[in-house]
Amino acid sequence: xxxxxxxxxxxxxxxxxxxxxxxxxxxxxxxxxxxxxxxxxxxxxxxxxxxxxxxxxxxxxxxxxxxxxxxxxxxxxxxxxxxxxxxxxxxxxxxxxxxxxxxxxxxxxxxxxxxxxxxxxxxxxxxxxxxxxxxxxxxxxxxxxxxxxxxxxxxxxxxxxxxxxxxxxxxxxxxxxxxxxxxxxxxxxxxxxxxxxxxxxxxxxxxxxxxxxxxxxxxxxxxxxxxxxxxxxxxxxxxxxxxxxxxxxxxxxxxxxxxxxxxxxxxxxxxxxxxxxxxxxxxxxxxxxxxxxxxxxxxxxxxxxxxx
Amino acid sequence: xxxxxxxxxxxxxxxxxxxxxxxxxxxxxxxxxxxxxxxxxxxxxxxxxxxxxxxxxxxxxxxxxxxxxxxxxxxxxxxxxxxxxxxxxxxxxxxxxxxxxxxxxxxxxxxxxxxxxxxxxxxxxxxxxxxxxxxxxxxxxxxxxxxxxxxxxxxxxxxxxxxxxxxxxxxxxxxxxxxxxxxxxxxxxxxxxxxxxxxxxxxxxxxxxxxxxxxxxxxxxxxxxxxxxxxxxxxxxxxxxxxxxxxxxxxxxxxxxxxxxxxxxxxxxxxxxxxxxxxxxxxxxxxxxxxxxxxxxxxxxxxxxxxxxxxxxxxxx
Numbered sequence: 001x002x003x004x005x006x007x008x009x010x011x012x013x014x015x016x017x018x019x020x021x022x023x024x025x026x027x028x029x030x031x032x033x034x035x036x037x038x039x040x041x042x043x044x045x046x047x048x049x050x051x052x053x054x055x056x057x058x059x060x061x062x063x064x065x066x067x068x069x070x071x072x073x074x075x076x077x078x079x080x081x082x083x084x085x086x087x088x089x090x091x092x093x094x095x096x097x098x099x100x101x102x103x104x105x106x107x108x109x110x111x112x113x114x115x116x117x118x119x120x121x122x123x124x125x126x127x128x129x130x131x132x133x134x135x136x137x138x139x140x141x142x143x144x145x146x147x148x149x150x151x152x153x154x155x156x157x158x159x160x161x162x163x164x165x166x167x168x169x170x171x172x173x174x175x176x177x178x179x180x181x182x183x184x185x186x187x188x189x190x191x192x193x194x195x196x197x198x199x200x201x202x203x204x205x206x207x208x209x210x211x212x213x214x215x216x217x218x219x220x221x222x223x224x225x226x227x228x229x230x231x232x233x234x235x236x237x238x239x240x241x242x243x244x245x246x247x248x249x250x251x252x253x254x255x256x257x258x259x260x261x262x263x264x265x266x267x268x269x270x271x272x273x274x275x276x277x278x279x280x281x282x283x284x285x286x287x288x289x290x291x292x293x294x295x296x297x298x299x300x301x302x303x304x305x306x307x308x
Numbered sequence: 309x310x311x312x313x314x315x316x317x318x319x320x321x322x323x324x325x326x327x328x329x330x331x332x333x334x335x336x337x338x339x340x341x342x343x344x345x346x347x348x349x350x351x352x353x354x355x356x357x358x359x360x361x362x363x364x365x366x367x368x369x370x371x372x373x374x375x376x377x378x379x380x381x382x383x384x385x386x387x388x389x390x391x392x393x394x395x396x397x398x399x400x401x402x403x404x405x406x407x408x409x410x411x412x413x414x415x416x417x418x419x420x421x422x423x424x425x426x427x428x429x430x431x432x433x434x435x436x437x438x439x440x441x442x443x444x445x446x447x448x449x450x451x452x453x454x455x456x457x458x459x460x461x462x463x464x465x466x467x468x469x470x471x472x473x474x475x476x477x478x479x480x481x482x483x484x485x486x487x488x489x490x491x492x493x494x495x496x497x498x499x500x501x502x503x504x505x506x507x508x509x510x511x512x513x514x515x516x517x518x519x520x521x522x523x524x525x526x527x528x529x530x531x532x533x534x535x536x537x538x539x540x541x542x543x544x545x546x547x548x549x550x551x552x553x554x555x556x557x558x559x560x561x562x563x564x565x566x567x568x569x570x571x572x573x574x575x576x577x578x579x580x581x582x583x584x585x586x587x588x589x590x591x592x593x594x595x596x597x598x599x600x601x602x603x604x605x606x607x608x609x610x611x612x613x614x615x616x617x618x619x620x621x622x623x624x625x
Binding site for chain 2 (some may be wrong): 066
């Protein structure tokens with residue numbers, strides 16, 4: 001219906017009528033329920049975080065830690081008691097997960113452990129991972145992913161690996177290769193080896209990214225926000241065909257990705273040579289024709305697939 | 309009763325293939341094609357500046373040519389061609405305005421008027437939704453940048469945004485070409501508040517947001533036949549939110565509108581603005597951290613309490 005509406009085949013009124021016929025109606029109760037739960041839990045957790053951030057001097061350290069730990073235990077216990085699959089149960093589990101981080105922050109605040117911020121995010125992420133596996137809640141997974149990314153970002157900034165692109169690329173590529181080999185070693189004994197193998201390809205694709213990313217940082221001299229925004233999209237383009245078990249898609253997306261990398265590299269070299277504008281433009285046109293060839297190949301492949 | 313897709317299309321007098329070609333390719337192919345198209349746009353369009361003479365007339369004419377080319381290019385739903393056309397149209401629009409700046413200058417309202425005039429012409433000419441969306445944002449952005457230091461420019465932008473949204477989604481909703489304008493204004497209204505850091509309570513913008521929220525709720529009530537008491541309570545909540553944090557009230561009204569019409573995009577935009585402006589509201593609140601934290605906890609508990617009351621009432625009903 002939406003596709004027809006977008007193409008102008010049916011009117012707005014007709015779309016709503018048909019949606020109602022198909023059983024859709026604005027479910028205001030459910031909408032309000034989710035909204036109030038998310039907003040209420042969000043505000044409450046923010047309040048708790050700010051409360052401990054204020055670092056009340058008169059409050060004894062054991063009381064602070066006890067309150068947060070009590071919150072963690074209370075949230076988790078209530079979540080199990082209330083049914084972890086219910087909306088409130090999942091919200092409580094997320095609340096408990098956030099309070100784990102608050103606990104580490106308060107602990108660091110009291111005992112001045114001297115740990116870096118990325119270390120706190122590392123332990124927080126790793127501790128929440130089993131919760132996410134058990135909780136089966138997308139909100140909890142989102143929290144884990146956000147924390148993991150924050151950990152990675154803080155680590156990269158603090159440790160300055162982005163400045164040493166060669167080392168970083170080598171480390172990242174080696175880590176991925178080790179993961180690939182480990183998965184190969186353990187995966188052979190699994191019954192769902194086919195699916196397991198899909199993930200292996202991911203570890204082959206990831207080093208390409210890190211190499212490309214660190215090279216870009218080295219080339220541009222600073223983090224380019226446009227490219228930073230493209231990284232997750234490109235990652236999705238490489239990972240999704242693997243998850244969908246689409247080997248042709250994987251190969252084509254890798255092909256297009258390499259083309260883009262080569263084109264970017266050639267352009268950079270052209271820029272460095274300092275040629276006159278006309279030669280520059282011509283060389284730019286030649287180098288940029290590489291991704292166009294890749295894209296056209298994808299298009300023809302899709303057409304062939306569609307026709308088949 | 310359930311009907312098949314074929315029966316559904318037959319009832320509407322549509323051919324069997326209607327709507328079938330909406331998205332035949334996986335998104336990762338489309339994304340790669342889109343990125344490649346922008347690279348290709350760089351290839352085709354960047355040499356223009358190398359070979360063009362310095363004459364502004366020529367630049368303007370080439371820009372107009374690109375716009376006309378984008379207008380006549382048929383839209384077949386191909387990502388590569390579509391993105392290439394979009395890039396050409398945007399460049400053409402920029403070139404025309406650069407030429408006009410040379411001719412008329414940028415003093416007074418010259419630049420915003422030029423951009424608005426050419427923007428309106430391009431909006432009508434080029435039938436591409438995303439291009440129209442970007443054009444609308446560009447026009448509003450130009451007015452904001454040029455007149456940001458003039459009093460009441462923010463409430464004026466909010467009022468224009470409200471009017472455009474109500475026109476696109478209530479009054480002339482069958483005129484699809486207004487949709488991109490409506491979406492752009494859903495970003496531009498609160499976006500202007502955000503960019504100018506104008507988030508104080510009880511300002512002219514607050515009243516504009518409150519009027520927009522009330523109008524939205526009342527129009528929906530009339531159309532959907534909602535009961536008066538819950539509608540009045542909802543309107544009261546949106547008004548209170550608008551007066552305290554105008555962007556949050558505006559966003560809440562957008563979210564309600566989006567949900568009522570199963571418009572996920574509008575709903576998402578609205579729900580995006582609410583936490584942004586609520587966070588900002590707390591950030592700028594002139595109290596200590598302890599007081600703010602207690603207020604946050606109180607507000608959270610209040611909302612959870614309201615949720616519990618509503619659930620109980622529903623169970624008893």
